[in-house]
Each structure stands twice: as C-alpha cells, then as structure tokens.
Amino acid sequence: MSTKIVQPASQAKLNKLDVPAEIQVKIEGDRIVVAGPKGKVERKYPVKNLEIKITAKEIEVVARGKTAQHRALEGTFMAHIKNMLKGVVEPFTYKLKIAYVHFPMSAKLQGSELIVSNFLGSKQNQIVKLPKDATVKVENEIITVTSPDIEIAGKAATLIEQSTKISNRDRRVFLDGIYIIEKCGRPITTT
Numbered sequence: 163m164s165t166k167i168v169q170p171a172s173q174a175k176l177n178k179l180d181v182p183a184e185i186q187v188k189i190e191g192d193r194i195v196v197a198g199p200k201g202k203v204e205r206k207y208p209v210k211n212l213e214i215k216i217t218a219k220e221i222e223v224v225a226r227g228k229t230a231q232h233r234a235l236e237g238t239f240m241a242h243i244k245n246m247l248k249g250v251v252e253p254f255t256y257k258l259k260i261a262y263v264h265f266p267m268s269a270k271l272q273g274s275e276l277i278v279s280n281f282l283g284s285k286q287n288q289i290v291k292l293p294k295d296a297t298v299k300v301e302n303e304i305i306t307v308t309s310p311d312i313e314i315a316g317k318a319a320t321l322i323e324q325s326t327k328i329s330n331r332d333r334r335v336f337l338d339g340i341y342i343i344e345k346c347g348r349p350i351t352t353t
C-alpha cells in the first residue's frame with residue numbers, strides 16, 4: 163500500500179507573499195525596492211543565492227540551492243520583505259522615556275541630531291547623530307522614533323538609549339538615562 167504525501171496549502175505558499183494594491187515592488191539590480199503610501203524601503207539581497215520573482219499581485223522568493231542554509235536564507239528574506247511591506251503602509255514606532263532621579267535631564271532636536279542635556283549633572287551634552295530616514299519627536303519625557311524601515315527605527319532608538327548608558331556606577335542607585343519602553347506598539351516588560 164503506497165501512501166502519497168500531500169503538502170498542506172499553508173506550506174505550499176511558504177515562499178510567496180501577496181502584494182497589496184497600494185504598494186509597488188520592483189527589482190533594481192541586486193536590490194528590492196518597496197514603495198507605499200508612508201515611504202520607500204530598499205534592501206540589498208544576495209543575487210547569487212536567491213531569485214526574487216515579482217508579479218502584479220505576488221512576490222516569490224526562491225533559493226538557488228537545496229541545502230538547509232539556502233532554505234534558511236529564503237525564509238530570512240521572506241521575513242525582511244514582510245517587514246518592508248508592513249513598514250511602507252504603517253511605519254514602525256519605538257518609544258523611549260527620559261528617566262532621572264538625581265539631575266533633571268532634557269532632550270531636544272537640532273537638525274539631524276538629538277542633544278541630551280544635564281545627564282548626571284554633566285555640563286557636556288550627549289549628542290546622538292540620527293539615521294537619515296528616522297523621524298524623531300520629543301514631547302516632554304517621551305521620545306518617539308518612526309521609520310518605514312524596522313532596522314533604521316531600531317538603530318535610532320538604540321543609539322539614543324546607548325547615549326546615556328551608565329558605567330562604573332551602581333545601576334540600582336543611578337537610574338538616570340533614556341530607556342526604550344515600547345517597540346512597534348508592544349510595551350517592554352521587565353521581570
């Protein structure tokens with residue numbers, strides 16, 4: 163008795179994504195470019211290992227090899243493309259909070275830089291150079307970072323948080339700093 167293995171429909175479309183009508187996707191050399199109502203994101207991909215096929219309503223990512231490493235690369239780029247499609251419709255947002263106990267700290271935007279004043283009572287300002295595609299707003303003690311590219315939003319938030327990192331002091335006493343409190347709409351919980 164022979165049994166035929168049938169692949170479930172969910173696994174058959176594992177390497178294909180539907181493209182919404184308001185989004186344009188194109189290949190330019192070794193880059194995939196996704197443009198939508200809230201911005202444009204582009205990403206370089208390994209042409210040697212992957213083939214990306216674009217039709218009017220669908221994107222298909224096909225690995226050029228059959229090894230586990232090729233399949234993993236295929237899955238990775240599917241996740242990147244999903245983030246690109248999501249980001250050009252609804253940009254990724256990180257929220258940070260200015261926290262201080264000892265010295266009142268403040269932050270302000272000046273061009274493409276964020277300037278943090280009075281960190282631990284220092285007269286020298288902390289200056290953060292922000293990535294060019296990140297939009298940053300400062301409202302009282304909340305800093306909001308927004309970008310259609312999840313990596314740029316995360317990088318900007320991390321640079322801001324690291325600018326006030328404390329070393330050589332007891333973290334239980336010196337709680338001053340800027341901390342990420344929300345990533346892409348999900349609050350950060352500490353346990």
